[in-house]
Amino acid sequence: MSKIHHDVLTAAAQDALRAPSVLNTQPWRWRIDADVLELHADRDRQLPVADPGGRLLLLSCGATLHHARIAMAAAGWSAQVRRMADTFTDDLLARILVGAPKQSSADERAMHQAIDRRRTDRRPFGDEPVPPEAVQKLVAAAEAEQTKLHRVPIGQMPILAIAAAAGDAEMSDPQYRGELMRWANRPSWSGDSVPADTIVRRVPRRVPVRELTMPPQEGMTVQPGGDRGAAYFVLFGDGDDAPDWLRAGEALSAVLLTAVALGLSVAPISDVIEVAHPRELVRGLLAGRGHPYIVLRCGLGGPTEDLATAPRRDPAEVIRERSDPQ
Ligand SMILES: Cc1cc2nc3c(=O)[nH]c(=O)nc-3n(C[C@H](O)[C@H](O)[C@H](O)COP(=O)(O)O)c2cc1C
Structure with a gap:
């Protein structure tokens, strides 16, 4: 086994822990076996009520896979990725080998630098619109991952707002509320949860956003803003099978x-x-x-440094060597 390749894979798996995931479940495990890095689904972290089919789990795992690829690219290595999620119940999702050294692109370096700065920004955005050149770059980022981005035009905004209000119906399901309580309000040592200082009290918006606050959590108080300048996108693609959802997760990470x-x-x-x-x-x-795979709200917000960071699990728990005791 090459020590260099092993170190490249370990560093990639560590950067990949910062990936976003539904309710910060981080439903993945990384296994390093000689020169191969394997991505596995962690079914104990799938949401049985919100995600019985495992689609959001695959989106989340695709996002961590893309983070790992970007970490390798930024370190000057090509990643040979074999995607293995054929069905929604497969646990081995991908295998990554270190390929030939390769000069990283400016986009790859910029995405890599964004990994630590990225936060889900739930604050309402203000009036300033997203520049058209930025929209084009987001569309290109999705296309580079074989996925598409639909910018919701002004005429479709009422339908999106109705859809978002209807999405709130989950809250009337006691089982869903139990699941939300379980995952959003975790003890600080758990390395997961959606902490109260990353969520926002309900304010009027163009399109309602998911209610994540549950008593006794209240969330941060924010200026109204109303998301007037926000751009809304639907990430979408040709297929509705497991490989499509994993790929969509990679595209989600690339766009974010x-x-x-x-x-x-x-x-x-x-x-x-x-x-x-x-x-x-x-x-x-x-x-x-x-x-459709997911909707994104994008805009000019306050400084990201003002946002609290959602925790991540202990790397020793998530990244294992094949030789480690299981
Ligand atoms: C598949 C997926 C679905 C998500 N859905 C929502 C959502 O509906 N509302 C929301 O506020 N955040 C959503 N998130 C963001 C996660 O809650 C967030 O990534 C996680 O709490 C970690 O926080 P961070 O993104 O700031 O690192 C989603 C993320 C993923 C990957």
């Missing part, structure tokens, strides 16, 4: 990191995909062009 590299604030909205009726409304926005 590109947005942050461009100085934009961004937040995923997935309750509209979790519930059948709003999902069909969002699908309708695509006019037959594909399957």
